[in-house]
Amino acid sequence: MSKLPRSSRLASPVDTAVHGEYRITQRPDDPRPLYRFADQVGPDPEPGRYHLYAGWFCPWSQRVTIAHALAGLQDVVTVSFVDNRRDGRGWAFRERYGPDPVNGFTLLRHAYEATEEGFDGHVSVPALWDRHLARVVSNDFKGIGIDLATRFRKVATPVVDTYPEHLRAEIEDTDVRVDSGARLAALDERLADREYLVGGVLTEADIRVWVHLARLGPRITEYPNLYRYARDLYRIPAFRDTTDFTTYPTPDWSLA
Ligand SMILES: N[C@@H](CCC(=O)N[C@@H](CS)C(=O)NCC(=O)O)C(=O)O
Structure with missing residues (x-):
């Protein structure tokens, strides 16, 4: 984690005049999916290894944060929230929900770029981060939700088994x-x-x-x-x- 003071680990305010609107374009000759990461949590996930980047506004994130709570993972998988608004830089960490507690990134894009150099796909939430491998495991909301609901039984007791x-x-x-x-x-x-x-x-x-x-x-x-x-x-x-x-x-x- 960065040693910089808290304020310098936050992105500057949304400014579309400077940064433009958030946009994704796929080059016609590039066959890679724009949602690039769909790996799974390993079979024996340790508490504290994974972190969920989410957005309060986002229904796909909320699917996962509800699954997380019902799986009893509050102390097992950490969660943090990007700001509700974005400009051309994509989702960012700002004052309202605080800095990125894992990496101190100011932009969520940095987590994607740490995973794949020059990443140019969707910088989306939810995204699951692996602290051990220092990369995004998945930004596939469906897979993340199912993983959280099913893969942590050895380290957490679910409130409800939501995926029997x-x-x-x-x-x-x-x-x-x-x-x-x-x-x-x-x-x-x-x-x-x-x-x-x-x-x-x-x-x-x-x-x-x-x-x-x-x-x-x-x-x-x-x-x-x-x-x-x-x-x-x-x-x-x-x-x-x-x-x-x-x-x-x-x-x-x-x-x-
Ligand atoms: N459509 C996404 C679901 C996640 C999603 O659309 N998240 C929105 C926020 S609700 C987002 O981060 N969009 C940025 C982007 O897709 O580039 C998927 O199929 O995985």
Whole structure:
């Protein structure tokens, strides 16, 4: 970690006039994926080895921070948050959520560049960092969530097993898109006679849907079962404590 004073480990304010807008371009002759890292946590992960870079505003990050809390990993995998706004430099560490506690990077881009020289893909959250190998393990939100839910059993006791083997197929089959009225209506109907989406228990399927419901704003009240379901989930600490409605599209609204 850098020995520089705290303030010099923070990025300067967002300034699109100077830094432009954040943009990714793929050269036509470059076949590499733009989301480049999809490795897994090793079979026997030690406490303290991994760090999760997340964003409060980001539904994909929140899938992972909820999974992290429900897996009981508070003292096993550290978490920190990038600032809610970005310019052409991408996500950055600023005053509001503090410096990067692992590397002292001012920009998340530096973590990607430390992993691959000249990295020019998506500088995205969530990203899982390996302190031993000093690199990004994965910025694949789905893989990270499943790893956190399943790979740390020797070093942590889950609050709930959110990815039990016998429900995995059904969890993966559950349509999490809540992008249209028709899908919301279908989900609302599915929840008419059940508390959770799959298997009568809280699972990854609920996490995946909930992060979008939480960002719908007042529209959700048009769907009584969804509204009840979302409010019930919001009472669970892992959901509540990973939520900051002020960073969502309708900042004055909440599920409380
Ligand atoms: N689409 C991403 C999910 C993560 C994502 O889109 N994160 C957003 C914030 S919510 C981000 O960091 N975007 C920057 C980028 O993708 O370049 C994926 O497929 O892994």
